[in-house]
Amino acid sequence: MRTRTLWATIGVTAAAVAVTGAVAVAVPMLGGGPAPAAAGPTRSASASAVPSVPRVSPAALAALPEAQYSAVIGGLMPFDRTVTADTVFQLRADAPLFGAAREEPVARFAAADFLRQPTTVVGLRREGAWELVLTPARQQLPSASGGAGAAAQTSAWVPVASLREVSTPTSRIVISTKDQSVSIVSASGTVTERFDAGVGTADTPTPTGVTGYLEQRYVDPAQGTGDHPIQLTSLHSSAADEPYGGHDGGLIGLHWNATTSGAVSHGCVRLSSEAVAAVNALPLGTLVTVE
Known part of the structure; x- marks a missing residue:
């Protein structure tokens, strides 16, 4: 770039x-x-230990930082491995993104991307009412990594109810x-x-x-x-x-x-x-x- x-x-x-x-x-x-x-992702997991999806009000959702290409959002999860299969979704509306604990939202996906087209969402694994997705934002800048280098890719959890499946590449x-x-x-x-x-x-x-x-x-x-x-x-x-x-x-x-x-x-x-x-x-x- x-x-x-x-x-x-x-x-x-x-x-x-x-x-x-x-x-x-x-x-x-x-x-x-x-x-x-690596190996391809698992599409589902046991829901016994999966947390429920917290309610996020429209005002709270709008106040969250957008997970877009130029953003740096510390609550996202670094994704530092390879996978070989995914499912592609679009969003029904703006959606909250959650970190590993899935207790409070850390960011949001906008339903439309920077070209004002439907945002492409890549899902890797289903856990109950959650989908693990990749995001286009950073979790940390390399300059803040102490010389270790920053993650090139990030991930987050999104409520399945926010997604509309499009295809499987x-x-x-x-x-x-x-x-x-x-x-x-x-x-x-x-x-x-x-x-x-x-x-x-x-x-x-x-x-x-x-x-x-x-x-x-x-x-x-x-x-x-x-x-x-x-x-x-x-x-x-x-x-x-x-x-x-x-x-x-x-x-x-x-x-x-x-x-x-x-x-x-x-x-x-x-x-x-x-x-x-x-x-x-x-x-x-x-x-x-x-x-």
């Missing part, structure tokens, strides 16, 4: 997210310049920083497509050992990616607060670049036009694992 968040007008194109007409929205910027010198994305490649892998574990990729440098690495998801996509030629849709993930840099400068939260994106090999980026993954098209064909909510 790049230097700042700006207000941009994103029009409808066949490759971009479907938006009726043109709408002014805040979109994160991706960087194009050179950088500076049949493929996932696997990024190998060692092989400098991006693969599309079927539910059976078969690699169906594989592409070369440019990844982060040693100083601004692409985070590894973690799974996030495709959060949103949009076309913005001003970012140097031409007419190729930028594929925004829920992952963040674990090494630097803003490795690209600005206020975009150190997001990790998959995007077009003329250089598609080597350790060359600020953490994002650089792809050819063919690779971007293949990723763009996958639904939002598709898991993205970095090895």
Whole structure:
């Protein structure tokens, strides 16, 4: 990701997210310049020890911080492992998010995302009236981690009643920083497509050992990616607060670049036009694992 968040007008194109007409929205910027010198989840669990869902008033819900890409919310749970299966939901309305204790809400999901489209929610495990979901916000900044690095991905509990199931993805994305490649892998574990990729440098690495998801996509030629849709993930840099400068939260994106090999980026993954098209064909909510 790049230097700042700006207000941009994103029009409808066949490759971009479907938006009726043109709408002014805040979109994160991706960087194009050179950088500076497990097992699948369980869908249900015994409800015997599962806490009930507390009531959250509309006023209390509205006062909670929104778990969006630029937010840092300490009550979220770090998610530092890989998974191979998920269920994709949308929200019936704004929904509270809870931490590990599930006693008080720590944040909220907005029903519409930064492109004013239905928010994509990725669920990993069902426990009674709760769903464990991934979020696009940070739990901690790397600068506050004492040199240990911050979690690249976060999770939270959301009431099942807030969710509307959309789909179960049949493929996932696997990024190998060692092989400098991006693969599309079927539910059976078969690699169906594989592409070369440019990844982060040693100083601004692409985070590894973690799974996030495709959060949103949009076309913005001003970012140097031409007419190729930028594929925004829920992952963040674990090494630097803003490795690209600005206020975009150190997001990790998959995007077009003329250089598609080597350790060359600020953490994002650089792809050819063919690779971007293949990723763009996958639904939002598709898991993205970095090895």
